[in-house]
Each structure stands twice: as structure tokens, then as C-alpha cells.
Amino acid sequence: MINKETIGYSFGMIKLNGNTYQYSAEIFFEMFDDRLKLMIIWYLSNGSMRFKELSKYLQPITNKTLSAKLKQLEELHLIEREVFAEVPPRVEYTLSPHGQQLKPVIDEVIAWSQHYAKTFGQTINEE
């Protein structure tokens, strides 16, 4: 029932960072095993952001957690970290080219969420 044709073509088994995957999609599921990393991609899909700015949008989140997530995303080659030699420090996070390629995923997420909200949600504070 589950095979190449049905659940995302896998072109064989894929080895990545010591792990073996049968289906390429499993790579995504392992990377985004928590909501935070995909949310960061979502925020950055709009342009670069600084550490504190991200923190503000992701509240409640601690520095430690955000710092860890950003480090993971950098290791996955999905974001880039640029340090500016200023005081107080300025560090900007931007999507890498591979991170940019997640844009279509994000777009579909937004489209689906709007559809879902339209069905089950209640719009308030219309301006």
C-alpha cells in the first residue's frame, strides 16, 4: 500500500546526517518535529529579523529555546546568521536559499489555514 508511487517518491533509501529515510518527506518531518522551527521560517519568509524581534513574536519563548532553534536551523542550512560589529550587538537572521525554497510549503500552509479558519473560526475585531 505504501510505496514509491503512493507516498512521495523516495528514489531509494536516503542517508542524511547519519539517519536513513525511506521517503524523502520523512526528512521534513524530522526537521520540523516542533512548531517553533517552522514558525521561524514563516516569520523569516518575510525578510531578515533580529534575535529579539523574533523573540517578541514567538512569546512566550526563552532566550535559551530560541537560541537553540536558530542554531538548529543554521545547522540544517535553512537560515543564515549575520553578525554586525556594533554595540549593542546586532545579529540578523535570514532564510538561506534552501530555506527560501520552503516558501511554497508556507504558502500552502497559509492557504489551508485561511480555509480552515473560514470554516471553523470566528473573525473578530474587523477593522
Add this chain to the structure above:
Amino acid sequence: MINKETIGYSFGMIKLNGNTYQYSAEIFFEMFDDRLKLMIIWYLSNGSMRFKELSKYLQPITNKTLSAKLKQLEELHLIEREVFAEVPPRVEYTLSPHGQQLKPVIDEVIAWSQHYAKTFGQTINEE
């Protein structure tokens, strides 16, 4: 910087199940705050599956965890549960219409994962 135009049009604030969201995409991120729920959608996007069958594909997973995830997905109106009056019991899980609408998200996930695997992965066991 983050506003209606930039991060997924939200048509105001959305209230859903007691929670308030500024951006519709946040609904998705809350729903899929763990990898398992989206993986179940991914498996079911291919057709219905029984409890044990899903369990086999999601190993290592305990009955308790899988049971909880399926219950959550049902409450979110994303899957449907059909019980057959047989012994031993047969219960089939299928995507609901709203679950089906996640297909484009899944498709983009698969496409991106293939791209990512092509860049960073190593294909093994070619047949």
C-alpha cells in the same frame, strides 16, 4: 514589518476553540505542533488505514500515543473514524474533507524534501 500583507492575510483576529490567532497560519502551527499528526495525514493521504497499520509505519510509537493523536485529529475534523462490527475489531481511519485539503501542503512538503535530499542526502540501495 509583520502585517496582514506580509505574513499571510488574517482578515482580523480569529477565534477558534477558545484561542485567538492574529494570523491564520498560527492555527496550522498549533495543530501540527508535533511531527506525528502531520505524518498521519501524510500516510492517510493515500487512503484509509487501520490502527495497527498506522502503528506499524510510525514505529516506534505506543498505542497510547497513537490513540491520542488520532483522537486529536478527529476532534480537529481532519480525519474520520469508522468502526466495523467485527471480531477482532476493525477501525478504519480516513481523511475528512478538511483533511483532504491538506494535500497541497503535503505535496509541497514532498517536493521540498526531495530537493533537500538531492542536495544534502546520499541515495543508497538503488533498485
Add this chain to the structure above:
DNA sequence: ATCATTAGTATATTTTAGTAAACTATTGTA
């Protein structure tokens, strides 16, 4: 001289999610 600011790190604690293992109900089969 002290404060404010940013981008974190460090330590200890708490919460949460998931695991392991055993159990239930039902009925057909050996």
C-alpha cells in the same frame, strides 16, 4: 559612575510527551 541596550549563556527546575508493560472485550479456531 551608573544605566540601558542586545544577544546571547549557564544553572536549576518544571512540564510535557512519550515509553513500557500489562490488561480488556469479543468471537472464531485448534
Add this chain to the structure above:
DNA sequence: TACAATAGTTTACTAAAATATACTAATGAT
């Protein structure tokens, strides 16, 4: 009579993830 099979539930435990809180370095402003 006991076992097998499925779809769970229950209880106790563990490990992972996040939190709270305090701290650091560097420098310009008050």
C-alpha cells in the same frame, strides 16, 4: 479450554524540552 487477533485503555515511569532566573560583554548616553 486456551489461544489468537485487533483496538484500544490504564498505570507508572523516563527522558526530553521548555521555563525561570540570573548573568556577561561592550559601549554610548545621562
